[in-house]
Amino acid sequence: MSADPRRADIDRRVLEWMRESRWSYSEKRFEELALELFAFQFEHCEIYRRFCDGRSQTPSNVKTWRQIPAVPTSALKEVELRCFPASDTVHRFRTSGTSSDVRGTLYLDTLELYEASLLPTFRRFMFPEFLLPEDRAAIQVLTPSPIEQPDSSLSHMFGVVLDALGEQGSDFAVENGELLFDRVLTVLVESAASEMPITLCGTAFAFVHLIDHMSQRGVLIGLPPASRIMETGGFKGRSREVPRTELYAELKRVLGIPAERIVNQYGMTELGSQFYDSVICGPSEPRRKLGPPWARVVIVDPETGHEAATGQVGSIVVVDLANTGSVLALRTGDLGRAILDGFEVIGREPGADARGCSIGADEILDRSSP
Amino acid sequence: MTSDEIAENFSRLRDAGERLKRRPIGEVLEVLGAVLERWRDPNSVWRRDLEDRLPAATGFTAPMIGEGLKRALGDWTSDALRELAIRELGPIDPPGSASDRRISGFDTTAVLLAGSIPMPSLLALIAPLAVRSPVLAKAASRDPLTPHLVAQSIAEADAELGRCIRVVDFTAANEDCTRALLAADCICATGSDATIATVQSQVRPPRRLVVDGHRLSIAAVVPPESAERRIELAERLAVDIALWDQLGCLSPIAVFAVDPEPAHAAALAEAIAAALANAEENWPRGSIDASTAHEIAQQRAEAELRRAAGRAVEIHASDATAWTVIVEDGPEPRPAPLHRFIRIVPVPDPRRLLEAIHPFAAHLAAVAIEGFGEETTGLAHALANLGASRVCAPGSLQSPPLDWRHAGRGVLAPLARFSDIEAIA
Numbered sequence: 001m002s003a004d005p006r007r008a009d010i011d012r013r014v015l016e017w018m019r020e021s022r023w024s025y026s027e028k029r030f031e032e033l034a035l036e037l038f039a040f041q042f043e044h045c046e047i048y049r050r051f052c053d054g055r056s057q058t059p060s061n062v063k064t065w066r067q068i069p070a071v072p073t074s075a076l077k078e079v080e081l082r083c084f085p086a087s088d089t090v091h092r093f094r095t096s097g098t099s100s101d102v103r104g105t106l107y108l109d110t111l112e113l114y115e116a117s118l119l120p121t122f123r124r125f126m127f128p129e130f131l132l133p134e135d136r137a138a139i140q141v142l143t144p145s146p147i148e149q150p151d152s153s154l155s156h157m158f159g160v161v162l163d164a165l166g167e168q169g170s171d172f173a174v175e176n177g178e179l180l181f182d183r184v185l186t187v188l189v190e191s192a193a194s195e196m197p198i199t200l201c202g203t204a205f206a207f208v209h210l211i212d213h214m215s216q217r218g219v220l221i222g223l224p225p226a227s228r229i230m231e232t233g234g235f236k237g238r239s240r241e242v243p244r245t246e247l248y249a250e251l252k253r254v255l256g257i258p259a260e261r262i263v264n265q266y267g268m269t270e271l272g273s274q275f276y277d278s279v280i281c282g283p284s285e286p287r288r289k290l291g292p293p294w295a296r297v298v299i300v301d302p303e304t305g306h307e308a309a310t311g312q313v314g315s316i317v318v319v320d321l322a323n324t325g326s327v328l329a330l331r332t333g334d335l336g337r338a339i340l341d342g343f344e345v346i347g348r349e350p351g352a353d354a355r356g357c358s359i360g361a362d363e364i365l366d367r368s369s370p
Numbered sequence: 371m372t373s374d375e376i377a378e379n380f381s382r383l384r385d386a387g388e389r390l391k392r393r394p395i396g397e398v399l400e401v402l403g404a405v406l407e408r409w410r411d412p413n414s415v416w417r418r419d420l421e422d423r424l425p426a427a428t429g430f431t432a433p434m435i436g437e438g439l440k441r442a443l444g445d446w447t448s449d450a451l452r453e454l455a456i457r458e459l460g461p462i463d464p465p466g467s468a469s470d471r472r473i474s475g476f477d478t479t480a481v482l483l484a485g486s487i488p489m490p491s492l493l494a495l496i497a498p499l500a501v502r503s504p505v506l507a508k509a510a511s512r513d514p515l516t517p518h519l520v521a522q523s524i525a526e527a528d529a530e531l532g533r534c535i536r537v538v539d540f541t542a543a544n545e546d547c548t549r550a551l552l553a554a555d556c557i558c559a560t561g562s563d564a565t566i567a568t569v570q571s572q573v574r575p576p577r578r579l580v581v582d583g584h585r586l587s588i589a590a591v592v593p594p595e596s597a598e599r600r601i602e603l604a605e606r607l608a609v610d611i612a613l614w615d616q617l618g619c620l621s622p623i624a625v626f627a628v629d630p631e632p633a634h635a636a637a638l639a640e641a642i643a644a645a646l647a648n649a650e651e652n653w654p655r656g657s658i659d660a661s662t663a664h665e666i667a668q669q670r671a672e673a674e675l676r677r678a679a680g681r682a683v684e685i686h687a688s689d690a691t692a693w694t695v696i697v698e699d700g701p702e703p704r705p706a707p708l709h710r711f712i713r714i715v716p717v718p719d720p721r722r723l724l725e726a727i728h729p730f731a732a733h734l735a736a737v738a739i740e741g742f743g744e745e746t747t748g749l750a751h752a753l754a755n756l757g758a759s760r761v762c763a764p765g766s767l768q769s770p771p772l773d774w775r776h777a778g779r780g781v782l783a784p785l786a787r788f789s790d791i792e793a794i795a
Contacts, residue, residue, distance in 0.1 A: 050678035072668050075675040302663035305692045312658040315667065331671060335664055347661075 002109060004044070004083060007324060008102070010037050011113060013323045017294050018034050018116040023124070025293045033294075033321055034065035037328050044083035048327050066298050066307060067295050070317045070329035073270045076104030081326045084109040084129025093153040095269045106153070106269055109325050113152075115160050117273045117322040121292045122161050126199065126230055126263060136167035142179060142185055142210065145172040154232065155268045158201060179206065181213045188255070197226035200255075203233040206244055207251060214254045222256035228280060229257055232265040257308035264289075266345055270330055272322025276343060288342035294321040300331070313337050313346055373550035376506070379536045380478055383504035387477055390502050393530075395473065396463040401528040402496050403448025406473035408625055409492060409525060410443045412436075416523045420488060420516065425656070427515040428486040430615060434653035438613045442489045443771045450552050454773040455500060459785040462748040472789040475503025476578060480554035482569065486512035487618045493772070493781065494558060495520045495535060502785040504534035508551055514539055533680050533697075548572075549743040556580070556785060562768075566673040574609065580784045585619040585735035586706070589764055590626040590723050592681060592741030593634040600641045606765025607788040608645030610738060612693075613768040616708040619735040620767045624713045626723050628742070632699070635716035635768065636684055639697045646693040646710060655692050655710050663705040668693040672700075701726035720749050727756060735777075736760035738767050 002008045006036040013033060030112075039059040042049050048071065052058050054231065057069045076095065080086075088109040095104040108114065123130055127137060139162060146152070146159040162170050173184045191198040200207075207229070212221070229251060240252075260279050266289050267274035273295035278288050291297065298307055299314040308314035316336040319329045335346040390398070408414040410422075421439065425432050443618040455462055459473050479498035483491050491510070495517060498505040509517045517537040525532025540547040542565070551557075552569065556578040559569040566583045573579045576772075594600045610622050625642065627635030670687055673696045675685040684697035693710040699711045701715050701722070717723045720742065727734065730781055742749050750761040760770065773781060 047675065047678045047680075051675050054674055054678060070671075071675055072669065072671045075672045076674075079675055079679040148608065302660060302667040304668070315664045333668065337659055 001213060001326070003088065003177060006040055007044075007083065009212065010040060011110070011324050014113060014294060015116050016326065017321075018113070018120060018292070023120075023293050029085070030293065031065050034068060034328065035059070035062070035320055037321060037324060038062060038065075038068045040324075041083050041327055045327065047079055048081060054252075054295075061364075063244070065319050068319060070300075070331040071327050071334070072318075072331045073268060074104070074333055076106065076270055077102045080105070080107060082107045082109075082313075083325055092151055093156070093245070093269045094151040098315045105268065105328045106326060111156075113322045113324060114156075114272045116295065117292065118157050119164055121274055121276065122149040122157075123165060125227065125278070125281050125290065126293070127165065128281040137165055137170075138187075138191065138196060138198045139166040139170040139183060140200050141170075141172045141176060142206035143172065143233075144174045144177070144199065148175070153320075154203075154267075157267075161201070165313065173278065174206075179209055179213075182211070185214070185219060187219075188223065191227065192221050192223055192281060197224040197228070199228050199230070200257075204231045204242070204244075204247060205233070205240075206232055207246055207247065208240060211250045211254050211255075212248075220254055220256075226261075227255070227257050228263065230263045230265055230276075231256075268332065269322050270323075270326070271318055272321045275342075281354040286339060288339040288344055289336075290342045295319070297336070297343050299343060301335055308338070310338060316343065316345065371540055371547055371548040376538060376547055376550035377553075379506050379538065380550075383478055383534060383536060386530070387475075387504035389530060390499075391474065393502065394463045394777055395455070395459070397499075397500060398531065399462065399500060400448070400453055401531055402500055403451045404525070404535055404668070405496070405520075405523050405527050406443075406446050406451055406492075407448050409520075409526070410446060412440065416467065416519055419769040420519055423490065423515055424513075424654065428513050429658070430486070430656040432655065433614065433656045434615070437653050439488070440766060441613065444769065446489075446772045448770040450498070451496075454781060457773060458780045459501070459786060470791045472791060473501060474787050474789070475499075475501040475785065476554070476556035476787065477503070478554040479503040479505045479556040479558065480551045481505055481506045481507040481760075482551070482557070482559040482561065482565075483507060483510040483513070483517060484565070485510055485617065487614050488513065488516040490560065490618075491516040492520050492561070495524075497529060497782055498556070498558070498785050499524070499534060499780050503556060504787060505536075507535070509537055509539050509556065511541065528534075532765065558785065562758075568610075578785070580739035580779075582619075583733075584731050585732065586624050586775070587620050587734070587736040587738070587767060588624050588626060588727065588755075589622045589738040589767070590628055591638070591739065591764060593627050593629050593638040594741065595634070600638055601645070603764060604638060604641030604645040605648075606661050606763075607642055607691060607738075608649045609765050610767040611642075611712050612646060612653055612655070613711055616710055618768070620770060621708070622712065622738065622767060623708070624715050626701075626726065627714055627716045628720060628723050629716065631714045632682065636697050636713070637684060639684060639695050641715040642712065642714065643693070643695040646695065646712075650688065650692050650710075658709050662707060662709055663691050665705070666694060667707065669705060669707055669711065670694060670696070675710070676703060691715050703729055720745060720752075723749075724752055724756065727753075731756040731758075734758045736762060736767055736770075738762055738764040740764050 020166055042059050046153045052069045055069050062068055089107045091111055093106045093184050113365045121165050141158040143155050146155040150156040167370045248262050250257050263277045265274055273292055275289040275291040278290050296319045298317050300317050301308040313335050316332045336343045421435055424435050425450050461600045481494050495507055507517050521535045521537050522766050524535055554573050557573050558580045560582040562585045627638050675684050682699040686695040695712055697714045717726055737753045737758045753761050760774055
């Protein structure tokens with residue numbers, strides 16, 4: 001918990017929301033917390049204050065959370081945005097990128113909100129059928145562990161997920177930079193034979209490696225019907241780009257998991273919360289990205305800076321109450337479109353910087369590709 | 371469009387090319403010169419048709435197109451074409467002698483057009499004909515209009531020459547058609563580095579391949595101390611930036627302000643911002659998609675944050691995304707969203723300028739320079755050594771002479787076959 005009493009109070013109230021067993025998407029509650037957090041960050045992050053002053057958007061005239069000035073996620077490569085003394089830093093997450101790239105850094109003085117946010121969200125969108133706190137699932141993660149990649153927020157997230165939701169045998173399937181194909185295939189074959197469903201998590205490119213490996217060996221596995229996949233990240237200049245529809249078709253071919261049970265997660269290092277495809281929690285509804293009540297998305301018309309009209313493609317801006325120690329409003333490098341109560345990601349603008357953590361893991365996997 | 375139709379086009383072009391080969395180059399140049407004169411004439415039916423229809427085809431605004439064509443085609447005269455031919459090919463149709471140089475075009479030339487600016491398309495279609503090669507052109511997806519109009523204007527001027535040019539439309543994803551087009555004896559391809567790499571992988575000697583990949587231009591100026599001269603320079607730079615919405619390889623993506631005093635760069639930026647605001651009044655920027663607008667907004671916000679972090683960054687911008695001027699505090703390369711988005715980069719002296727340019731020198735097309743006094747010639751030579759194929763004055767970037775050696779090579783010579791027939795006893 002933060003040493004600053006005002007921040008500690010905000011943290012406490014956000015944590016309270018995150019720990020509620022039933023989600024309430026209260027606009028009023030979000031508005032109050034967001035504006036309070038904005039005022040706190042305006043006061044305690046000098047760079048952000050100057051940024052807001054430059055736009056003449058300050059706590060005195062910002063009246064709704066939708067007006068909170070959003071900083072571009074790409075700028076974290078060049079500036080440090082934090083609302084606490086540097087000496088209080090307990091963890092750093094770094095954005096992905098090749099060795100020649102400048103990588104952005106998110107500084108944290110607590111992991112409490114990050115972890116409190118990710119877990120119920122993952123559970124809600126990946127395992128909506130779980131009723132009891134002790135419910136567990138068999139999970140294999142196709143990324144390095146947080147021990148191997150301590151600055152990867154994705155690895156950290158999966159570490160928390162495995163600890164809280166993984167049943168015995170659940171594990172990371174990348175060690176020393178190599179995807180452990182044999183181990184993964186053994187686990188998958190066992191799952192198919194025992195008819196015990198399994199959940200696979202990883203970057204989109206890790207799944208491409210797995211598909212390639214299985215295809216080259218002529219291995220096709222029919223996983224039990226309740227099995228599911230969570231994939232995240234794009235291809236970001238990788239040697240191969242596979243359109244998502246093609247990726248999902250291949251996953252169905254080699255693993256027997258249909259698109260309706262493949263969830264794309266939209267997250268990034270700079271965000272404490274994540275958004276997930278709705279396909280498992282709302283199978284009869286249109287596929288769209290949904291998030292927890294404490295993180296909201298607004299699609300902004302890049303020409304005017306105002307909220308885009310319904311259905312109009314615009315910049316995805318995320319306002320995330322889990323980001324109490326940095327900046328809560330972030331303008332991502334992605335374009336999107338609002339759909340019902342959620343949104344879809346249209347893609348990244350040309351020349352956009354790499355997002356998320358997948359390329360870090362992917363670089364390693366690329367070297368171990370068959 | 372199918373690959374069979376492309377093959378059929380080639381077959382017809384070869385037949386027409388046989389007759390073209392028998393015509394004197396001078397006669398062909400005369401026809402093409404007359405065509406150029408029609409395109410130069412703002413009242414010609416072709417020019418009017420292009421100006422009327424290009425906004426819908428490309429998204430450029432009509433006033434900008436009118437100004438851009440006026441400035442670009444002003445010196446593209448029939449005489450300029452003849453002088454270009456003499457410079458690159460030698461004397462035109464010299465009287466026969468025992469010692470001779472024969473110039474012939476390839477049996478077929480394929481031209482893959484790119485981008486949305488009409489002048490490169492005009493020249494790309496005329497050049498193969500000037501060396502007497504029939505030409506099959508693939509129109510660019512971003513300008514499906516210009517090549518068809520050019521082909522029609524040639525046919526109107528000379529029906530036989532008109533039979534030597536065909537324009538086809540198909541998408542880049544149509545691999546069969548692309549492969550069929552690349553079966554030509556000479557291929558001229560313009561496009562992204564990825565497009566060029568694809569073409570290069572499919573074309574092998576002895577077929578001739580002439581390629582133009584992505585290129586960019588810059589300006590490097592010593593900011594004038596006098597406000598009057600600063601404003602005048604800024605207005606010329608604004609012309610270079612605004613015309614064709616910065617989408618051409620001759621559009622500057624950055625202005626290097628060469629001066630030990632960074633405040634002079636800031637003053638120049640202010641003047642350029644005012645000039646770009648005027649340009650927007652006179653020649654409004656064209657439409658852009660959400661992705662481009664997003665990139666402009668993102669780059670502006672990044673600059674705002676750098677400024678907020680205490681760096682000496684200044685931002686001048688229109689309310690929406692019509693134009694943006696950002697004064698940077700360092701020479702590191704940054705994204706160029708184009709569409710009238712310019713960075714002003716202060717560097718203290720010409721040596722630092724050359725160091726700053728070095729990382730992207732391989733992609734350099736033109737550099738506009740001014741204010742270097744006695745150092746001008748030395749700087750121009752240094753820029754040429756770095757790879758710039760054109761060094762000119764600010765305000766003239768968008769008006770290249772017809773004989774500018776684009777990409778550092780000739781216009782006609784790369785498309786010709788030369789045969790030296792020596793004196794034989």
